[in-house]
Amino acid sequence: MEFANTLIDWLRPDWFLNLVVISDDYNRGRYLAGLWMTVKLSVLSIFFSLIIGILGAAVQGAPSRALRVLVGAFVAFFRNTPPLVQLYFFYFAIGTVLRITGENGLPQPLVSNFGWAVIALSLFAGALNVEIFRAGVEAVPRSTVEAAEALGYTRLQIYRDIVLPLAIRISLPALGTNLVNLVKTTTLAYAIAVPELLYISAQIWSEDLNVREMMNVLLVSYVGLVAILVWVLHRWEKTLRIPGYGE
Amino acid sequence: MTWTPDQPIVSLKDVRKSFGTVEVLSGITLDVMKGEVICIIGPSGSGKSTLIRCINALNDIQAGSITVEGLEVNDPKLDKLSLRKKVGMVFQQYNLFPHKTVLQNVMMAPIKVLRQNRAEVEERARALIAKVRLNGKEDAYPGELSGGQQQRVAIARSLAMNPDVMLFDEVTAALDPETVKEVLTTIKDLAAEGMTCILVTHEMGFAREIADCVYFTDRGVIVESGPPATFFDNAQDPRTQQFLSQIL
Amino acid sequence: MTMRPNAPVRGHMPVLLPMRIRADALPMADRMFNVWTAAALVLALAAVLIAPAFAQDAAPEKRSIIAILLEWTPTLAGGFGFNVLISILSMAIGTILGVGLGVLQVSPIRPIRSVAWLITQFFRNSPWLVLLFYCILLIPFQIEIFGTKIPFPGWIKAVIGLSLPVMAYMSEYMRGAILSIPTGQWESAESLGFSRGQIMTGIILPQTVKRVLPSWMNLYAVLTMATPLVSIIGVSDVMALTRAALSAEGRVDLLIPMYLYILSWFFIYCYPISAVTRLLERKYSVKL
Numbered sequence: 001m002e003f004a005n006t007l008i009d010w011l012r013p014d015w016f017l018n019l020v021v022i023s024d025d026y027n028r029g030r031y032l033a034g035l036w037m038t039v040k041l042s043v044l045s046i047f048f049s050l051i052i053g054i055l056g057a058a059v060q061g062a063p064s065r066a067l068r069v070l071v072g073a074f075v076a077f078f079r080n081t082p083p084l085v086q087l088y089f090f091y092f093a094i095g096t097v098l099r100i101t102g103e104n105g106l107p108q109p110l111v112s113n114f115g116w117a118v119i120a121l122s123l124f125a126g127a128l129n130v131e132i133f134r135a136g137v138e139a140v141p142r143s144t145v146e147a148a149e150a151l152g153y154t155r156l157q158i159y160r161d162i163v164l165p166l167a168i169r170i171s172l173p174a175l176g177t178n179l180v181n182l183v184k185t186t187t188l189a190y191a192i193a194v195p196e197l198l199y200i201s202a203q204i205w206s207e208d209l210n211v212r213e214m215m216n217v218l219l220v221s222y223v224g225l226v227a228i229l230v231w232v233l234h235r236w237e238k239t240l241r242i243p244g245y246g247e
Numbered sequence: 248m249t250w251t252p253d254q255p256i257v258s259l260k261d262v263r264k265s266f267g268t269v270e271v272l273s274g275i276t277l278d279v280m281k282g283e284v285i286c287i288i289g290p291s292g293s294g295k296s297t298l299i300r301c302i303n304a305l306n307d308i309q310a311g312s313i314t315v316e317g318l319e320v321n322d323p324k325l326d327k328l329s330l331r332k333k334v335g336m337v338f339q340q341y342n343l344f345p346h347k348t349v350l351q352n353v354m355m356a357p358i359k360v361l362r363q364n365r366a367e368v369e370e371r372a373r374a375l376i377a378k379v380r381l382n383g384k385e386d387a388y389p390g391e392l393s394g395g396q397q398q399r400v401a402i403a404r405s406l407a408m409n410p411d412v413m414l415f416d417e418v419t420a421a422l423d424p425e426t427v428k429e430v431l432t433t434i435k436d437l438a439a440e441g442m443t444c445i446l447v448t449h450e451m452g453f454a455r456e457i458a459d460c461v462y463f464t465d466r467g468v469i470v471e472s473g474p475p476a477t478f479f480d481n482a483q484d485p486r487t488q489q490f491l492s493q494i495l
Numbered sequence: 496m497t498m499r500p501n502a503p504v505r506g507h508m509p510v511l512l513p514m515r516i517r518a519d520a521l522p523m524a525d526r527m528f529n530v531w532t533a534a535a536l537v538l539a540l541a542a543v544l545i546a547p548a549f550a551q552d553a554a555p556e557k558r559s560i561i562a563i564l565l566e567w568t569p570t571l572a573g574g575f576g577f578n579v580l581i582s583i584l585s586m587a588i589g590t591i592l593g594v595g596l597g598v599l600q601v602s603p604i605r606p607i608r609s610v611a612w613l614i615t616q617f618f619r620n621s622p623w624l625v626l627l628f629y630c631i632l633l634i635p636f637q638i639e640i641f642g643t644k645i646p647f648p649g650w651i652k653a654v655i656g657l658s659l660p661v662m663a664y665m666s667e668y669m670r671g672a673i674l675s676i677p678t679g680q681w682e683s684a685e686s687l688g689f690s691r692g693q694i695m696t697g698i699i700l701p702q703t704v705k706r707v708l709p710s711w712m713n714l715y716a717v718l719t720m721a722t723p724l725v726s727i728i729g730v731s732d733v734m735a736l737t738r739a740a741l742s743a744e745g746r747v748d749l750l751i752p753m754y755l756y757i758l759s760w761f762f763i764y765c766y767p768i769s770a771v772t773r774l775l776e777r778k779y780s781v782k783l
Contacts, residue, residue, distance in 0.1 A: 073535040080765040081758045082720040084727075085734060089758065092741075093750040184622040191727050198625060211632045219621050219629075226620040303686055331688035342683035346701050356687040359697065401683070408687060 027204055034200030035221060041117060041186040041196055042225070046179055048122035053129025057167070058159055060134050071130065078127030084188055087120040091192045117189040125182045132178060136171035137163055169240050176233045180226050197221060250317030256281045256443055257302060257412055262311035264297060271297045273467035274311070281411075284444045286454040289464040290490060295447040298464070299414050302445070303336050316411060328360070335405030336414040339421050341397040343389040343404070349376065350385040353404045361408065368407070375403040379433050395426025399433055406437075413437065415446040451494055455479055463487045536762070560752050567740045567753075574733030575760055578722040581654055581732070586715050589658035593665020598695060600670045611666070618663035623656075623721050630656035631728045653725040661718055668710045672703035709776040716768045720761060733757060 059071045078086065095116055099107040111119070140163050148158045168175075190198045197218065205214040250256070255278035264272040271294045279285055287295045300306045302313055304320050304327055313320040316333050343352050353372040357363045376385055379399040389397050398418055405413065415434065419427040431453050438444050438457050448454060454461055455475040462472040463486075471478070471487045479495075482488045558566075599611035618626070630652045637646045676699050684694045726734035737757050741749060 069535050073539070076766065077536060077758075077762065080716070080720075080762045080769060082723045082734075082761055084721075084723045085754065085758055085761065088734070088738075089751075089754040092738075093754045096747060096750055180620070184620070187622040187624040188724075190624065198622070198628070202628070215625070215629050215633065218625055219617070222622055222625065223617065223620045305682060305685065328688050328690075331686060334686075336683075336686040338679060338683055340677075340679045342677075342679035344680065344684075344698050346698075355697070356689065359693055360688040360690075404687070 027208070030200050030204065031197075031217075034195060034197040037114075037195055037200075038183075038186050038197040038225070041114070041121065041189060041194070042183045042229075044118045045121035045125060045182055045186070048118065049125035049129050049182065052122060052126025053133045054164070056126065056130030057133035057137050060130065061137065061159075075127045075130050078124050079131070083120070083124050083185060084191060086124060087117065087188050087192060090120045091116040113189075113192045113194050117186075117192060117194050121182060121185060121188075124185070125178060128178050129175065132171045132174045133167060135174070136167035136169075139170045140166045169237075169242065172233070172237050172240070176230065176237075179233065180229060183225055183229055184222065252281055254317075255279055256316055257445065258312075258314045259298075259302070260312045262298075262301065262308050262313060264294075264301060264306060264308045271467055272301070272308070275464075275467075275469055277462060277469060277472070279412075279443060279445060281443055282441050283459045284438045284446070284457050285460045285462060286446045286448055286458040287462045287464060288448065288451070288454060288490075289470075292466075293464045294467045295464055296416055299336075299416050299445060299447050303334050303414055304330055305336075332361070332408060333411045334414060335408055335410035335412070336416065337398070337401050337405055337418050339417045341389075341394070341401045341421075343397055343400055345389050348386050348388055349381065349392070349400050352389070352400060353407050356404065357407050372403075372407055375406050376400075378406075378436075379403045380429070393426060394422045395429050398422065398426075398430050402430075402433055402437075412443045412445065415444065415448070417447050417449065419448065419450060449494075451479070451491075463490065465490070560749060563744060563746075563749060564753060564756055571733055571736055571740070571757065571760075574731065574736040575757075577650070577730075578719070578725075578732045579764075581650060581657065581725060581730075582715070582719045582722050584654045585657035585661055586718055588654065589661025589718075590665050590711070592658065592662040594669055594700075596662060596666035597669025597673065598700075600666060601673050603691070615663050615666040615670075618659045619667065621660070623660050624724050624727065626659050627653060627656040627724055627728050630659075649728070650725065650730045653728060653730050656728075657718060657721065657725075661714060664714050665707075665711070668707050668714075669703060672706040673699055675706060676702055709772050712768055712772045712775065716765045716772070719765055719768075733760075 056071050056075065059067050062068060091113060095109055095111060098110045144166070145158060145163065148162050153161070186196060187198045189196050190202070193199065201214050201218050205211045257279040259275050259277050262272055262275040263270065275294075275298060277285075287298065289295050297306060301308050302315065302320065304325065308321050311321070315330060318330055318333070319325060320330060343349075344355070347355065350369075350372055353375060354365075354368050357368045357371070358365055373382075373385065376382055379402055381396060381399055381403070384392065384396065384400075389400070392400065401418075418434075419430055422430065427450070431450065434444065434446070434453075435457055446454070446458075458475050460472060461475050461478045463470045463478075463482075463484075465486050471482060471484045478487075479491065482491055596611055596615060599607055600615060602608050602611070631649060634647055634652045634655065637644050639645075680698060680702070681694060684698050689697070723732060723734040726732050726738070729735075734757070737753060741753060
């Protein structure tokens with residue numbers, strides 16, 4: 001306990017390392033709140049983007065040409081435009097238009113900035129996921145699908161029970177890369193004042209003038225978050241691994 | 248240690264090599280005199296390729312010694328460049344550089360490694376390409392040639408360095424039967440000119456024709472050796488007899 | 496004792512590897528990028544842009560949306576050109592550094608390999624915006640070398656900031672490409688007496704160019720789409736100019752059309768790059 005106290009003393013502002021995030025309770029609290037916000041953004045966006053990806057890949061195989069074109073346009077739009085501009089578009093352009101009258105009679109935004117951030121990130125990553133899952137779905141051999149048809153499966157059953165499990169395994173590496181990028185892309189929410197990690201850190205360093213230390217803490221935090229995600233994906237891949245498949 | 252022609256040009260003494268815990272060479276001893284052609288035959292996994300690669304320092308050995316023309320190959324301070332100038336090697340997968348033409352492939356090493364004059368090298372390269380019967384193909388890329396043609400370019404490329412010993416690692420194993428003959432003819436011409444050749448091969452007929460001595464390896468040791476006449480007709484060891492009966 | 500670097504362990508999750516598409520899966524991939532989707536997008540864009548023009552306001556002195564967009568186009572085009580300039584410079588710097596770092600990642604000397612790997616992983620896992628902040632805040636505004644002052648305006652710092660992740664990604668691509676060259680190339684070159692440096696520059700690296708090209712082009716598209724980030728750190732790129740224009744005009748009905756306008760510029764610039772990348776992937780995946 002004595003040692004811990006000395007360590008914390010050592011990290012106080014007047015010493016050469018200005019690590020207020022560890023030494024000062026208030027700042028530490030803020031930093032952890034920002035970290036939690038980043039985690040929330042990441043988890044929600046990952047979740048929704050996966051759903052969008054799976055649905056989109058399913059529609060891509062649909063017989064209706066109009067649907068395929070629609071999904072194709074959706075993916076092309078989100079893949080070839082900057083995510084920051086997409087975010088601004090949702091928050092400033094659509095968000096300003098989409099207002100409802102609040103309780104006090106003044107117009108209020110329908111969706112908060114956190115909400116728009118999740119929507120924008122989910123759509124962006126979701127569009128990329130559609131591509132990834134589609135490639136995975138198409139990598140499932142046609143003969144396997146035909147065998148299922150011959151056994152009497154319906155299209156939905158084939159997709160759910162045979163194609164999807166195989167496609168997910170095939171897509172895992174690319175999917176992992178995409179999800180890691182998603183965690184890094186949550187920093188865009190800074191631009192619309194969502195109090196995530198980067199935003200909070202900027203507040204801290206503008207108050208305490210310890211940019212260098214905060215930067216390093218920030219980078220270590222993100223590397224840590226990414227490492228956790230990679231570990232989770234690795235465990236998921238291990239549980240899904242089929243012996244002798246794809247070697 | 249200076250080398251004189253009465254000593255063996257390549258000498259292996261009790262060479263041992265392991266890959267991790269698996270021992271691949273368990274005490275190989277053999278000598279090759281200058282101008283000799285020797286063939287090493289044996290079942291897969293017997294260590295033939297490893298043996299030849301050790302002579303060229305592509306793999307290191309755990310025990311024993313290998314000398315090439317007086318150079319200690321297993322010496323950690325060995326100047327590999329001086330070894331590679333003496334020893335030329337041709338591989339099973341030809342390994343031509345796909346982004347260079349045939350002529351460039353043959354010319355590259357003497358210019359960049361031996362730092363010889365470009366005009367001289369080009370003249371010699373063209374002569375070598377003609378010697379392996381590929382004149383007209385100097386400006387072709389390896390991708391445009393057949394397997395046998397690529398292998399002959401690989402031989403010309405190694406010869407351009409003027410080696411004293413040529414090593415052939417199952418050079419016809421990846422070729423169609425029709426193209427095997429053209430490569431073997433090239434090697435035969437080379438041997439007739441007096442080049443010291445060490446071949447690892449499955450081509451028994453060829454071995455019988457050109458070898459001065461045939462070695463049979465099995466599980467990392469030399470089981471039997473001798474001139475082709477006695478070797479193929481009068482094999483002593485039962486393992487050799489079994490192997491030959493399976494192949495011939 | 497051979498010079499060839501070790502290939503990665505089998506079964507390890509290749510999170511960091513680029514995605515491989517099977518050759519016969521590609522024909523359907525092109526269905527996504529075809530006339531129909533492009534047409535659908537153009538129609539949607541046009542509809543959104545033209546529709547407000549039809550919703551005429553009561554006050555006649557308000558200019559039409561299209562007129563405003565056209566009026567601002569030269570300024571915004573200058574901003575967009577600035578984005579392109581930043582992307583080209585960052586790509587160039589990042590590529591050169593990345594190729595070097597990639598070669599170091601396969602070095603036979605363990606400390607060099609580890610350090611190179613660490614640097615690559617560090618910049619690969621850092622958010623691009625954080626790296627931009629890092630550069631804008633920590634690079635001095637000018638440095639003195641031998642008495643001459645070299646100024647570092649904001650946009651140069653932004654270029655450096657963006658070139659760091661490019662360097663990291665290129666390093667990974669190069670490492671993968673170098674490791675995919677068959678061992679035989681290393682061995683035969685070694686047998687001919689070439690030194691490691693000669694083998695790398697004369698034989699291995701030229702062969703990696705083809706393999707890396709699709710990923711490289713894709714990286715450029717990603718980089719271009721990251722350039723608006725510099726508006727957050729105070730560089731006057733197209734995004735900063737757009738927001739300035741919008742606040743100057745102060746019209747709510749201008750928001751959606753103008754953002755769509757800018758989005759369409761990026762789309763028109765990046766879509767061909769994606770299409771060519773797809774073509775190249777198909778062409779080279781068959782050979783591999």
